[in-house]
Amino acid sequence: MPDLPHALYTAEQTRSLDRTASEQYDLPASVLMTRAGTAALTQLISKWPKTKHIVVICGAGNNGGDGFELARQALSEAIQPTVFQFGDEKVMSAEALAAREHCLAAGINIQPFENDIPECDLIVDALMGTGLNRPVEGALAQAIETINTASKQTAVLSLDIPSGLHADTGQALGCAVNATVTLSYIGLNVGLFTGEAADHCGQINFDSLGVPAAVYDEVPATANRLSLHQYQPQLAPRKRTAHKGLFGHLLVVGGDHGMSGAVRMAAEAGARIGSGLTSVATRTTHAPFVTMMRPEIMSHGVETAESIKPLLNAANAVTLGPGLGQRTWSRELFNQTIASSLPMVVDADALNLLSDAAEYHNNWILTPHPGEAARLLGSSTKAIQADRLAAIQELQKRYGGVVVLKGAGTLVCDGKAQIYLSDFGNPGMATGGMGDVLAGIIGGLLAQHFSLLDAACLGVVLHGMAADKATELDGERGLLAMDLLPHLRHLANLKH
Numbered sequence: 001m002p003d004l005p006h007a008l009y010t011a012e013q014t015r016s017l018d019r020t021a022s023e024q025y026d027l028p029a030s031v032l033m034t035r036a037g038t039a040a041l042t043q044l045i046s047k048w049p050k051t052k053h054i055v056v057i058c059g060a061g062n063n064g065g066d067g068f069e070l071a072r073q074a075l076s077e078a079i080q081p082t083v084f085q086f087g088d089e090k091v092m093s094a095e096a097l098a099a100r101e102h103c104l105a106a107g108i109n110i111q112p113f114e115n116d117i118p119e120c121d122l123i124v125d126a127l128m129g130t131g132l133n134r135p136v137e138g139a140l141a142q143a144i145e146t147i148n149t150a151s152k153q154t155a156v157l158s159l160d161i162p163s164g165l166h167a168d169t170g171q172a173l174g175c176a177v178n179a180t181v182t183l184s185y186i187g188l189n190v191g192l193f194t195g196e197a198a199d200h201c202g203q204i205n206f207d208s209l210g211v212p213a214a215v216y217d218e219v220p221a222t223a224n225r226l227s228l229h230q231y232q233p234q235l236a237p238r239k240r241t242a243h244k245g246l247f248g249h250l251l252v253v254g255g256d257h258g259m260s261g262a263v264r265m266a267a268e269a270g271a272r273i274g275s276g277l278t279s280v281a282t283r284t285t286h287a288p289f290v291t292m293m294r295p296e297i298m299s300h301g302v303e304t305a306e307s308i309k310p311l312l313n314a315a316n317a318v319t320l321g322p323g324l325g326q327r328t329w330s331r332e333l334f335n336q337t338i339a340s341s342l343p344m345v346v347d348a349d350a351l352n353l354l355s356d357a358a359e360y361h362n363n364w365i366l367t368p369h370p371g372e373a374a375r376l377l378g379s380s381t382k383a384i385q386a387d388r389l390a391a392i393q394e395l396q397k398r399y400g401g402v403v404v405l406k407g408a409g410t411l412v413c414d415g416k417a418q419i420y421l422s423d424f425g426n427p428g429m430a431t432g433g434m435g436d437v438l439a440g441i442i443g444g445l446l447a448q449h450f451s452l453l454d455a456a457c458l459g460v461v462l463h464g465m466a467a468d469k470a471t472e473l474d475g476e477r478g479l480l481a482m483d484l485l486p487h488l489r490h491l492a493n494l495k496h
Helices: 011-025 029-047 062-077 094-105 138-150 213-218 229-235 260-272 287-293 305-314 328-338 349-357 370-377 381-386 388-399 434-447 452-474 481-491
Strands: 053-058 080-085 110-112 122-126 155-159 181-185 203-207 223-225 249-253 277-282 298-301 317-320 344-346 364-366 402-405 410-413 419-422
Touching (some): 011 213, 029 094, 029 122, 029 155, 029 181, 029 203, 053 062, 062 080, 062 094, 062 122, 062 155, 094 110, 122 138, 229 452, 249 260, 249 434, 260 277, 260 287, 260 481, 277 287, 277 305, 287 298, 305 328, 317 328, 328 349, 344 349, 344 434, 349 370, 364 452, 370 381, 370 388, 381 388, 388 402, 388 410, 419 452, 434 452, 452 481
Parallel strands (some): 053 122, 080 110, 122 155, 249 317, 277 298, 344 364
């Protein structure tokens, strides 16, 4: 992905950026629209240098105005535009209407869009911008489906956002354009990076349109894209005199009958990320197996809540839940562990047990996928995915601590003003054990005295980046959770 800004905004916030640029820095909408057309043309020439004929489909809003500007400016590069108008020109803003008139004055014929796209080198989607917040239906849905049908043979450039995609939630409002490239202006929207966005945005590029940096100081962002670079100081090389006692002791609790692999994966991930010591509390029958497969892990058979107390006393961080199950044994270990004051990761079956317990603590990191989040909130997976930002904020408010809402565009929330987002990772991660590895990574960072928030944010970044590195070698299909570990270790030791 190209180098992009880290700040992410809602649609309303990007409108505030526009207003601030216009009112305080003498950058009216007409100037920004002209610049948007220029930026789109630059993107077109860079990405598709052999383009000779483009089809531009313009809506009635300012997004359509950007499309008219692109079409007009394309003529100067010997690129022939075919321009279609969708919607009633009578409801267009003054700026968009002016761009349309300039287009006509340049000799470009503007035709009503009738769901027929002629053969061309590129389709430009300037139908709907970031302000769309209603279900896509009727003529608009038909127009989007026409673009998507054509996109199977012809590349699509979406201006600002793929039409039909909600700028705040990343949900397709019924249907959305499948773009090859999305060119975002002035402020990146949260919805470009979470929800269903990855299925629609293609490659995301950005142009600030020359808006002064001071404008961004006036409008606080809703979310912040995470990077490994920002955590490099905390991953500095260790002192030459370091010993294992400096890097903590992680205890992984779980592994009911038939699920020993989950605790083993979590424990090894914690060790690979650098915990000084790593222990496992699991079923007695599993303990020898875990140690045999990875002798560096100290595995203990635990059959009662009382017997886990010495292990909790010896640890300084816990990962609770991988393969824990939901039996009486599971609940007893769950209750005993969360009663401790240790910082901990609560994952998998521990989250399902938590949904019945309704506990609130500030010393834990919850790591639900959308299905687990739905159980924690008494909701549905569909509702969680419909507004992931609202869901994670409600989870944090109800349960405390730090919450990681997994999925495409993983979110992290600690209850403060800003949410964090990781856009690393890929569909190859849709396989058993990935969550166990993440829980182990975050637990291993907690053991090394990272704060709850830093452990969660760095953990999801390393997890996603390791998966991306693994798929670069052999592809997405067939990726296994343990394939991440060699790359995880490498990433945690990068020098910059």
